Amino acid sequence: MTVFTKGLLLSALMTGMAVVPAMATETIKAVVIDGYPARALWVKEFSNFFIPEVDKKLAATGNYKMDWQESYGGSIVKPKGVLEGVKLGLGDIGIVTTIFHSSKLPSQAISAVTPFVAADARAVAKAVDEIAREFPTMQKEFAKQNQVYLATAVVLDTYQVFSTTPIVSSKDLEGSKVAGAGLNLRYLEAIKGAAGVRGGLTDFYNMLQTGLVSKAILWSEAAKTFKIAEVAPHMLSVDFGAVNSKTVTVNADYWAKLPDEVKTALQEVAVMYRDHVAGLAMDRATSSREAYVAAGGTITEASAEDREAWANAMPNLAAEWSAALDGKGEPGSDMLNAYLGKLSAAGFTGVRDWAAK
Numbered sequence: 001m002t003v004f005t006k007g008l009l010l011s012a013l014m015t016g017m018a019v020v021p022a023m024a025t026e027t028i029k030a031v032v033i034d035g036y037p038a039r040a041l042w043v044k045e046f047s048n049f050f051i052p053e054v055d056k057k058l059a060a061t062g063n064y065k066m067d068w069q070e071s072y073g074g075s076i077v078k079p080k081g082v083l084e085g086v087k088l089g090l091g092d093i094g095i096v097t098t099i100f101h102s103s104k105l106p107s108q109a110i111s112a113v114t115p116f117v118a119a120d121a122r123a124v125a126k127a128v129d130e131i132a133r134e135f136p137t138m139q140k141e142f143a144k145q146n147q148v149y150l151a152t153a154v155v156l157d158t159y160q161v162f163s164t165t166p167i168v169s170s171k172d173l174e175g176s177k178v179a180g181a182g183l184n185l186r187y188l189e190a191i192k193g194a195a196g197v198r199g200g201l202t203d204f205y206n207m208l209q210t211g212l213v214s215k216a217i218l219w220s221e222a223a224k225t226f227k228i229a230e231v232a233p234h235m236l237s238v239d240f241g242a243v244n245s246k247t248v249t250v251n252a253d254y255w256a257k258l259p260d261e262v263k264t265a266l267q268e269v270a271v272m273y274r275d276h277v278a279g280l281a282m283d284r285a286t287s288s289r290e291a292y293v294a295a296g297g298t299i300t301e302a303s304a305e306d307r308e309a310w311a312n313a314m315p316n317l318a319a320e321w322s323a324a325l326d327g328k329g330e331p332g333s334d335m336l337n338a339y340l341g342k343l344s345a346a347g348f349t350g351v352r353d354w355a356a357k
Contacts, residue, residue: 033091035079064156092254099182112183113317117350119158123280124242127342143159151270152247156219157285162232163215179216190313229295238302311352318354
């Protein structure tokens with residue numbers, strides 16, 4: 001073969017290599033749903049934090065790109081319908097408000113049944129999420145709903161009581177109708193004549209305004225966001241504590257088809273989102289209280305004696321919760337002890353020992 005021939009062959013080979021296309025980026029559609037509006041803290045931060053962080057991780061290799069389609073505020077599901085919506089595939093990824101589903105997701109109530117322990121979203125989010133990873137129970141419950149658990153989110157620093165009339169102690173709740181969601185209504189069992197009325201956060205303003213209830217259990221940031229000072233200008237700062245109420249999940253059928261790289265990105269960012277949202281909840285707690293006062297609200301601090309008396313007058317919700325799980329063959333008591341141990345290690349000890357039988 002002559003030098004000329006070799007040159008032609010080399011030129012042809014290089015030309016052929018030049019026209020071979022690079023690996024194309026695969027686009028994966030992801031429909032995200034929540035029934036709450038986009039202004040809700042956790043929804044807003046899913047858009048502003050979770051999605052950009054996943055995009056950033058995937059851009060590092062360029063193998064995959066997400067086509068995010070966000071649907072919030074009831075266009076696909078109402079707040080109570082996210083669990084069923086993700087189960088049925090109406091959404092690929094959802095932010096499930098777990099307090100609406102105590103019968104289907106009983107283990108998610110672990111922080112709700114231990115009030116007066118930790119008024120810190122960061123500590124509670126981390127502890128609950130670690131329990132979900134160390135014990136199979138929580139993930140199994142979501143698996144039964146055709147979903148894969150990604151991470152817990154705690155969006156409130158601590159539950160408080162908001163009232164249409166002045167309130168300075170737990171005695172002022174006697175005989176009242178009180179709006180709440182899920183297990184926090186059971187806190188009222190310690191109050192003579194108090195009756196809980198179940199509702200969603202988006203309902204509370206109207207419930208208070210129309211007189212359906214005279215009080216509501218929610219947190220400062222939500223009170224600011226939903227302008228609660230206009231209808232309930234009195235707050236009793238009782239510090240029930242932070243409660244995990246949101247869980248990011250993925251439809252199991254959708255998950256099974258995802259490339260491992262995308263799965264890893266979603267899992268890693270879910271934990272980042274957990275800490276990010278909890279941090280924001282704590283950062284905004286003080287400013288939200290200030291905004292409530294600026295909007296005409298007044299805040300009264302419950303005494304330590306009042307808080308202790310309230311806690312001790314409650315049924316032992318934690319013992320009931322753990323016994324129910326134990327009865328189903330799940331490690332409820334072990335989960336409770338591990339959870340309280342994590343909070344204790346983080347510096348939080350309750351006014352009542354909920355692990356005591």
